[in-house]
Amino acid sequence: MRHPEYQYLDIMEQILERGDERMDRTGVGTRSIFGAQMRFDLSTGQVPILTTKRVYxxxxxxxxxxxxxGGTNIQPLLKDNVRIWSDWPLAAYRRATGDAIAQDAxxxxxxxDDEFAREWGELGPVYGKQWRRWLGADGKEYDQIAQLIDTLKTNPSSRRMLFHAWNVPEIGSMALPPCHMVYQFHVTTSGKLSMLCFQRSCDWLLGAPFNCVGAAALLLMVAQQAGYEPGxxxxxxxxxxxxxxxxxxxxxxxxREPRPWPTMKLVRRPxxxxxxxxxxxxxxxxxPHDAIKADVAV
Incomplete structure (x- = not known):
């Protein structure tokens, strides 16, 4: 059987060979294709953590x-040594103040500085806000994740088990509109939970590898909470x-040639x-092979 990582590499090759080259909002420019699909079986314990480069x-x-x-401020991320969301608030701070502060500083x-973080570390109503605290037209907040898990437990044959982040009135207030927009779930009669993710825009080198790992972790957590095996x-x-x-x-x-994929499991059930x-x-x-370094386009 062909290594499942070739799905990722084949799409990369398609982009390089026949992608449409054009300027984008970042000013860097892209080569892109429109419409792509990958499918990974998580039931064996293996997960799509790429091996042709190290993925953290x-x-x-x-x-x-x-x-x-449900958080929208980068302070907790930075305290946990996660720096992948710093570029957007840093750019906003530099534009607003004219201060060419270094990223580390x-x-x-x-x-x-909690006060500085409240003012300059906020990303607006991004993913977590929409997933856990969607503000409805009725003025109430809706927890899409809690509703999803409840439906998985009580009505697993439903075709409405999904959550999304594309909240039109709030997009203009987001540091970055959601890229991975919609997640939908499906339970088989054998008790396996599968998950589909639609991503409107995807940085194939830097974004996709992270998105796949995060999605695999999400599927494992939701499956465990709802009482199913990953599909x-x-x-x-x-x-x-x-x-x-x-x-x-x-x-x-x-x-680079793909290497055997790792396994991921949860060591406890919260x-x-x-x-x-x-x-x-x-x-x-x-x-994996060695890491590959590249700049993020902001």
């Missing part, structure tokens, strides 16, 4: 756990792209979806 899986899972808190101040993780992409300053390193990754910690995730037999 703990960082990806910490981000997912932060989403589940900005992050240190966010961590140490398939299906990923759909809209605008799937490589930034033009990533093309050379993408060729480096494409030349009482609720809110109680998971990074220590609950055990990843074994992960032996």
């Amino acid at each position: 899986w703990k960082t990806a899972i910490k981000e997912m756990l932060w989403f589940l808190t 900005f992050e240190a101040r966010i961590v140490e 398939d993780f299906i990923w759909f992409g809209g605008d799937v792209h490589l930034y033009l300053n990533h093309l050379e390193v993408a060729q480096v990754q494409l030349a 009482d609720t979806i809110d109680d998971y910690r990074i220590e609950d995730f055990l990843v074994e037999d992960y032996h």
Whole structure:
């Protein structure tokens, strides 16, 4: 059987060979294709943590756990040594103040100064806000994750088991509109829970590897909370792209042979979806190629 990581590499090759090259909002430019799909079977314990480059899986899972808190400020992330959301508030701070502060100094101040963090560490109503505290037209807040888990337990044949983050009135207030927008769930008669994720926009070199790890962790948590075994993780992409300053390193990754995928399991069952910690995730037999460094386009 062909290694499942080739699904990722095949899409990378498609982008390089026939992608549409154009300028984008960041000013960097992209080469992109429209419409892509991957499917991974998580029932064996193996998870899509890429091996053709090192993926810092703990960082990806910490981000997912932060989403589940409903938080929208980067201070808790930085305290947990997760820096992947710093670029947007840093850019906003520099534009607003004219202060060319270094990223390390900005992050240190966010961590140490609560008042500064409240003013400059806020991302707006991004993922966590929408997942856990969606504000309805009736003025009430809706917890989509809690509703999902309840439906999985009480009506697993429902075709309405999903949550999403594309809240139209609040998009303009977000530091970055949601990329992975919609998650839908399906329970088989054999008791396996599968999850589909639709991502409207995907940075293929830097974003997709993290998104796959976070999604795998989410599927494991939701399955455990609802009393099912993990099934398939299906990923759909809209605008799937490589930034033009990533093309050379993408060729480096494409030349590498995939290695056996690691396994991931949960070492305990917390009482609720809110109680998971990074220590609950055990990843074994992960032996990737070297990391590949590239700049984030903001």
